[in-house]
Amino acid sequence: AQSVTQLGSHVSVSEGALVLLRCNYSSSVPPYLFWYVQYPNQGLQLLLKYTSAATLVKGINGFEAEFKKSETSFHLTKPSAHMSDAAEYFCAVRNQAGTALIFGKGTTLSVSS
Amino acid sequence: KAGVTQTPRYLIKTRGQQVTLSCSPISGHRSVSWYQQTPGQGLQFLFEYFSETQRNKGNFPGRFSGRQFSNSRSEMNVSTLELGDSALYLCASSLGDSEYQETQYFGPGTRLLVL
Numbered sequence A: 001a002q003s004v005t006q007l008g009s010h011v012s013v014s015e016g017a018l019v020l021l022r023c024n025y026s027s028s029v030p031p032y033l034f035w036y037v038q039y040p041n042q043g044l045q046l047l048l049k050y051t052s053a054a055t056l057v058k059g060i061n062g063f064e065a066e067f068k069k070s071e072t073s074f075h076l077t078k079p080s081a082h083m084s085d086a087a088e089y090f091c092a093v094r095n096q097a098g099t100a101l102i103f104g105k106g107t108t109l110s111v112s113s
Numbered sequence B: 001k002a003g004v005t006q007t008p009r010y011l012i013k014t015r016g017q018q019v020t021l022s023c024s025p026i027s028g029h030r031s032v033s034w035y036q037q038t039p040g041q042g043l044q045f046l047f048e049y050f051s052e053t054q055r056n057k058g059n060f061p062g063r064f065s066g067r068q069f070s071n072s073r074s075e076m077n078v079s080t081l082e083l084g085d086s087a088l089y090l091c092a093s094s095l096g097d098s099e100y101q102e103t104q105y106f107g108p109g110t111r112l113l114v115l
Helices: none
Strands: A003-007 A010-014 A019-026 A033-038 A044-050 A056-058 A064-068 A073-078 A087-094 A101-103 A107-112 B005-007 B010-013 B019-024 B031-038 B042-050 B053-057 B064-068 B074-078 B087-094 B110-114
Touching: A003 A087, A003 A101, A010 A019, A019 A033, A019 A087, A019 A107, A033 A064, A033 A073, A044 A056, A044 A064, A044 A073, A073 A087, A101 B031, A101 B042, B005 B087, B010 B019, B019 B087, B019 B110, B031 B074, B042 B064, B042 B074, B053 B064, B074 B087
Parallel strands: A010 A107, B010 B110
Antiparallel strands: A003 A019, A019 A073, A033 A044, A033 A087, A056 A064, A064 A073, A087 A101, A087 A107, B005 B019, B019 B074, B031 B042, B031 B087, B042 B053, B064 B074, B087 B110
């Protein structure tokens, strides 16, 4: 069965610092992986997705993620944090039937000036 | 193109009542999925509809039901509300043709408070 684990429920960085949000997956089939961001009182917005075309995936707002099969990881990074990046981030994997997303517990990113 | 819309945005109900939430997908999208988000359980899949048929269902009691209309709009219903049903209910739409790679686009959610 598919599952996702996000390491660290809270991550704090300074403005301009590297952002690294960790996601490890478990999947019995080739995984389709997604990162979403949720701002307060809003729905989820897609940052990027991995669909096997390339292991390094670039998304919106300067975020990118690298798919590492050997480590079963899909960590999200951004070279330089901005105050507007403060939000909750969710990693997700498609279920085996392809009809649902299985989400991790989420990581809250705080950015200080 | 307009995004996914959900109505109402906020709702307060009392235990034992029932509630109906509505979701209008992006134009052209035929798949609608529903998720429940709570602080304790996180984001959990409720069910998915495609062309008026439920294709997949999560692990929720029968009090949670849904349907989809011919215009792809969807409703979910929760009967006999319990305090634990307080949550943000998110609707997501996608084309539905090739599910694995497709992006699900989420609405802003309906926040339900059960007193």
